[in-house]
Amino acid sequence: MDRRAVYKTAWIGGLLLAPQLLLVFTFFYWPTGAALFWAFTLERPWGGGNEFAGLDNFRMVFSDTAYWGAVWRSMVFALGSTALAMGLALLFALFCDRQLRGYKAYQTMLIWPYAVAAPAAGVAFRFLFAPEAGVFAALNKIHPDFWNPSVNGFHAMILIVVAYSWKYLAYNFIFFLAALQSIPRALIEASAMDGSGPLRRMWDIQLPLLAPTMFFLLVINITDSFVDSFGIIDLTTHGGPSKATTLMVYKIYFDGFKGLDYSGAAAQSIVLMLLVMALTFVQFRFIERRVHYR
Amino acid sequence: MADIDIRSVRKAYGKNQVVHGVDLSIRSGEFVVILGPSGCGKSTLLRMIAGLEAITEGEIAIAGDVVNAMEPRERGCAMVFQNYALYPHMTVADNIGYGLKVAGLSKPERRARVETVAKSLGLSDYLDRKPGQLSGGQRQRVAMGRAMIREPKVFLFDEPLSNLDAKLRVQMRIEIRKLHNRLGTTSVFVTHDQVEAMTLADRVVVMNGGHIEQVGTPEEIYRNPASRFVAGFIGSPPMNLFEGRVTGPGEVEAQGIVLSVPHAGLARGQAVTVGIRPEEVLLGAAGSNTASIDVDFREELGSVRLLHGQVAGADFVIQVPATTAGPKVGHFSFEVPARAVHLFDAETGMRIDPVAGGIRAAA
Numbered sequence: 215m216d217r218r219a220v221y222k223t224a225w226i227g228g229l230l231l232a233p234q235l236l237l238v239f240t241f242f243y244w245p246t247g248a249a250l251f252w253a254f255t256l257e258r259p260w261g262g263g264n265e266f267a268g269l270d271n272f273r274m275v276f277s278d279t280a281y282w283g284a285v286w287r288s289m290v291f292a293l294g295s296t297a298l299a300m301g302l303a304l305l306f307a308l309f310c311d312r313q314l315r316g317y318k319a320y321q322t323m324l325i326w327p328y329a330v331a332a333p334a335a336g337v338a339f340r341f342l343f344a345p346e347a348g349v350f351a352a353l354n355k356i357h358p359d360f361w362n363p364s365v366n367g368f369h370a371m372i373l374i375v376v377a378y379s380w381k382y383l384a385y386n387f388i389f390f391l392a393a394l395q396s397i398p399r400a401l402i403e404a405s406a407m408d409g410s411g412p413l414r415r416m417w418d419i420q421l422p423l424l425a426p427t428m429f430f431l432l433v434i435n436i437t438d439s440f441v442d443s444f445g446i447i448d449l450t451t452h453g454g455p456s457k458a459t460t461l462m463v464y465k466i467y468f469d470g471f472k473g474l475d476y477s478g479a480a481a482q483s484i485v486l487m488l489l490v491m492a493l494t495f496v497q498f499r500f501i502e503r504r505v506h507y508r
Numbered sequence: 509m510a511d512i513d514i515r516s517v518r519k520a521y522g523k524n525q526v527v528h529g530v531d532l533s534i535r536s537g538e539f540v541v542i543l544g545p546s547g548c549g550k551s552t553l554l555r556m557i558a559g560l561e562a563i564t565e566g567e568i569a570i571a572g573d574v575v576n577a578m579e580p581r582e583r584g585c586a587m588v589f590q591n592y593a594l595y596p597h598m599t600v601a602d603n604i605g606y607g608l609k610v611a612g613l614s615k616p617e618r619r620a621r622v623e624t625v626a627k628s629l630g631l632s633d634y635l636d637r638k639p640g641q642l643s644g645g646q647r648q649r650v651a652m653g654r655a656m657i658r659e660p661k662v663f664l665f666d667e668p669l670s671n672l673d674a675k676l677r678v679q680m681r682i683e684i685r686k687l688h689n690r691l692g693t694t695s696v697f698v699t700h701d702q703v704e705a706m707t708l709a710d711r712v713v714v715m716n717g718g719h720i721e722q723v724g725t726p727e728e729i730y731r732n733p734a735s736r737f738v739a740g741f742i743g744s745p746p747m748n749l750f751e752g753r754v755t756g757p758g759e760v761e762a763q764g765i766v767l768s769v770p771h772a773g774l775a776r777g778q779a780v781t782v783g784i785r786p787e788e789v790l791l792g793a794a795g796s797n798t799a800s801i802d803v804d805f806r807e808e809l810g811s812v813r814l815l816h817g818q819v820a821g822a823d824f825v826i827q828v829p830a831t832t833a834g835p836k837v838g839h840f841s842f843e844v845p846a847r848a849v850h851l852f853d854a855e856t857g858m859r860i861d862p863v864a865g866g867i868r869a870a871a
Contacts, residue, residue, distance in 0.1 A: 398591070398593065400589045400590075400591055400593035401593050401595060403560050403580075403587075403589070403593065404587070404589060404593035404594075404595075404654075405595070405606070405610075406559075406560070406579075406580045406581065407558060407560075407580050407581070407585065407586060407587045408581075408606050408607035408610055408654070408658075409581035409607055409610040409611055409658075410581070410606075410610045411579075411581075414610060418595075418606070418610075419595060422597045423596070423597060425597075
């Protein structure tokens with residue numbers, strides 16, 4: 215039986231859909247379309263016409279070693295931040311699920327970072343991790359440059375990974391906790407009766423039943439780490455030192471708005487979009503198979 | 509095999525006490541059913557034996573060892589849960605063998621024991637399936653297998669049959685009892701279903717409001733209910749209960765009907781509750797203890813027939829064999845044999861026993 219309610223005249227449905235369609239078109243298809251157009255043309259920096267360039271923009275991008283550096287750093291960043299944000303979130307959620315004293319307050323506090331905008335978080339971490347005034351200043355006194363993200367590229371990468379993960383940790387925590395609490399208590403009790411202790415129960419029962427949530431978070435975290443890191447980088451390291459934290463998304467901004475190479479930036483956007491789509495596809499194709507849905 | 513000693517056990521959640529000082533001794537190899545309405549504390553008591561709930565006060569000893577401070581795994585109990593609580597991501601074989609895996613047995617040894625248990629439960633063909641692919645009865649068997657495989661000292665059952673349909677419930681009930689006859693493991697079974705309790709138990713423990721009302725064999729519980737609550741809870745349809753008064757030696761009055769009873773030592777004017785089982789009434793007979801009923805509704809149950817009506821304005825049910833002739837509704841007189849009258853103190857609700865060696869014992 216078809217239980218859908220259907221409008222008798224098509225135009226009412228169209229009218230009701232129009233605002234949403236308008237928004238999607240204005241903020242998604244139009245910019246994407248423009249980027250696609252620019253990616254295949256040569257745009258003049260100060261406006262005033264363009265000419266068709268074919269695949270030249272893409273050839274330029276792919277032959278640029280600086281671009282491949284950005285791709286490599288984006289991968290490192292994606293893996294690092296996803297591992298950190300998911301690992302810690304899972305650990306904290308498991309602690310919270312044990313419902314020890316004070317877990318409610320702890321739970322609320324862990325959710326807050328997600329409500330903090332990336333620029334605010336970026337500024338906070340910039341001060342926290344500042345080599346001359348932050349928490350590391352004391353260590354730097356003992357051993358100069360023990361921590362100095364403005365000089366050491368490795369330190370800078372750690373800084374953006376930590377600052378970025380801080381926010382996603384909160385997001386992941388909410389999902390992990392909700393998933394843990396949806397595991398029937400009787401299952402945990404049954405495994406306790408079967409003789410397993412808390413760690414064994416976590417490994418044998420809770421983690422396997424979290425697999426669907428883990429997979430979902432993995433896709434979201436990896437995807438977002440490629441496109442959502444701009445705010446943090448722009449406020450902490452500006453892509454430096456010497457490009458050590460110039461990820462793909464930051465390079466697009468830098469080449470486009472600082473270097474006024476609109477066409478090159480547009481081509482990079484298209485590549486980034488395709489890369490994220492491909493990664494998502496790979497995850498669904500190869501990792502989802504190992505996920506057991508209840 | 510082990511005996512279980514429950515001594516003055518209490519359970520409170522904050523200020524809310526749910527089990528009030530329970531004393532119970534379960535003999536080794538016995539099948540005890542804890543029966544009671546929902547919220548009576550029966551599951552809480554079972555979970556305290558299992559170690560899934562902390563004991564607020566009192567002691568529980570299994571095979572002589574006080575287990576209050578022990579983890580569930582150290583107590584040697586296995587439990588079958590109401591919703592089976594099978595691990596959804598493991599196969600049937602892994603579900604059954606999980607306890608052995610945790611105990612560190614080798615894979616071939618595990619496999620051999622899982623196969624033996626699965627065979628005894630008729631699960632051999634399903635070992636590679638996941639619980640989601642099984643029927644309710646098969647899941648129930650897997651839960652049983654998981655409990656059996658560790659050869660525990662005690663089996664605990666927490667309303668394990670309540671999720672099955674009526675036919676399967678009867679079948680599993682019989683299987684559980686056969687299993688107990690075969691293994692002889694001490695078993696504690698919690699249920700709100702009196703038929704399960706009567707058919708499974710060596711002894712029934714009737715609980716109400718966190719107290720034990722009566723402990724006895726199914727027959728004792730049915731024949732000599734220790735309290736008004738047990739009288740009204742056991743039996744289907746339940747016992748007819750009236751408020752009444754003692755009017756003379758061996759004589760009570762309830763709803764305007766005077767009944768002679770075999771009880772001795774009753775004080776004139778004492779308030780009592782009079783209980784009469786629907787099936788112990790003799791329809792149409794005209795002896796001494798007679799009354800009349802206005803039947804307004806008749807239920808056919810196949811082998812028996814229930815007549816619902818009023819006796820002097822109070823609801824009353826009579827059960828007669830289905831072969832009894834007669835119109836569907838109307839006015840009937842019936843006899844209540846003196847030995848069929850149960851008396852309870854109206855204030856305490858406790859049973860007033862008829863004289864020892866009296867008519868009742870002879871019957």
